Amino acid sequence: MAKVSVRFFARYAELAGCDWSAVNVSTPATVGDVIARVREVFPGTQAMPPRPLAALNRRQVKHDALVNEGDEVALLPPLSGG
Amino acid sequence: MMHLTRHPIDVGDLLAAVQSAERGGTCVFLGTVRNDADVTGIDYSAYEAMTVDEIERILAEAHERWPESRVMLQHRLGLIPAGEASIAIAAAAPHRDAAFAACRYVIEEVKKRLPIWKKELSANGRGSWVEK
Numbered sequence: 001m002a003k004v005s006v007r008f009f010a011r012y013a014e015l016a017g018c019d020w021s022a023v024n025v026s027t028p029a030t031v032g033d034v035i036a037r038v039r040e041v042f043p044g045t046q047a048m049p050p051r052p053l054a055a056l057n058r059r060q061v062k063h064d065a066l067v068n069e070g071d072e073v074a075l076l077p078p079l080s081g082g
Numbered sequence: 083m084m085h086l087t088r089h090p091i092d093v094g095d096l097l098a099a100v101q102s103a104e105r106g107g108t109c110v111f112l113g114t115v116r117n118d119a120d121v122t123g124i125d126y127s128a129y130e131a132m133t134v135d136e137i138e139r140i141l142a143e144a145h146e147r148w149p150e151s152r153v154m155l156q157h158r159l160g161l162i163p164a165g166e167a168s169i170a171i172a173a174a175a176p177h178r179d180a181a182f183a184a185c186r187y188v189i190e191e192v193k194k195r196l197p198i199w200k201k202e203l204s205a206n207g208r209g210s211w212v213e214k
Contacts, residue, residue: 007129009127009128009129009197009199010127010199010201010211011199011211011213055129055132055197058129058131058132058135059132059135060195074129074132074197076129076197077199077211077213078213078214079193079194079195079196079197079198079199080198080199080200080212080213080214081126081128081133081157081169081192081193081195081196081197081198081199082113082157082168082169082189082192082193082196082198
């Protein structure tokens, strides 16, 4: 098992009801596995799109990126900076 | 200079950070909160640590492409009233072509890559996330 920090931002934080949490996933695990677990633990996040943008340790990644104990996964609504 | 601020942006500080006697062309881009429909302001939030990392990567890429240029940017967060700037980019280079190109490169990458979100606030007190 690996414990992974999860951060929610903007609308996704409203859906989750929090902006930070941690989930446990069986290893080997990917970002996609973390998101699947998040949808179970935070039912409100089921309203996120099927493949939300995600970052692993502050870099955008695809859902097949592998996660390790202590990593930080962030779920990012569509970006709108500027 | 900090890349993120919660105060009004001072363009003079940005200019001072990029201008020099060797750089004959300076270009400034300002992004300003529009008063679309009944929007009174926009509340900007960010994944701040990743935003700072990403800004530094974008500025490093601009420097690789236009080695004689110097580019600085500042993004404002928090509630910004319509009419005030949310972002400022200053790019200076020996000649104007590189200054314009570097400035354009940075704002386009900012739009694609920075983990920043906007909530538009209306006169009726409602807020709505901008997700386009």
